[in-house]
Amino acid sequence: MRFRDATGADLAAIVALLADDPLGATREASTAELSPAYAEAFAAIAADANNRLIVADDGGAVVGCLQLTFIPGLTYTGGWRAQIEGVRIAQSQRGRGLGRAMFNWAIEQARARGCRLVQLTTNKARPDALRFYESLGFTASHEGMKLDLEAA
Numbered sequence: 001m002r003f004r005d006a007t008g009a010d011l012a013a014i015v016a017l018l019a020d021d022p023l024g025a026t027r028e029a030s031t032a033e034l035s036p037a038y039a040e041a042f043a044a045i046a047a048d049a050n051n052r053l054i055v056a057d058d059g060g061a062v063v064g065c066l067q068l069t070f071i072p073g074l075t076y077t078g079g080w081r082a083q084i085e086g087v088r089i090a091q092s093q094r095g096r097g098l099g100r101a102m103f104n105w106a107i108e109q110a111r112a113r114g115c116r117l118v119q120l121t122t123n124k125a126r127p128d129a130l131r132f133y134e135s136l137g138f139t140a141s142h143e144g145m146k147l148d149l150e151a152a
Contacts, residue, residue: 001056001098003057006062014053018086050070052067053067056102063092064090064099066085066106068106070082080113081118082109083120100135
């Protein structure tokens with residue numbers, strides 16, 4: 001297993017991973033022909049030095065993904081932070097330690113970039129994900145909020 005930056009050839013597999021759960025199924029469009037919006041978003045991520053779309057590659061098969069974003073800030077004495085989001089592990093790979101390995105890899109990337117902290121959000125409808133993140137040392141120290149601009 002290796003973790004690497006995604007390529008355009010990985011895009012359909014990543015979208016399929018994002019769509020393969022009850023919440024993702026309501027917001028992703030994993031069809032034979034992907035919406036051009038996915039390619040546009042991928043290009044924007046790839047062009048931004050502070051964004052990385054990472055895949056877990058098992059012999060050429062994409063079995064996991066996450067987006068790692070590096071954010072400068074004035075808090076924490078001008079400390080950078082890393083945001084982890086869009087995390088998915090293929091159903092067939094769950095329970096084998098891949099998610100833990102992928103997170104440990106991402107946290108090391110944040111350390112290497114000099115980040116002061118790593119943050120993430122998780123949907124309240126995913127209690128297993130919350131327990132997993134807590135097992136990695138994350139604490140639910142803040143209450144996150146979102147405003148869906150398409151629904152508002």
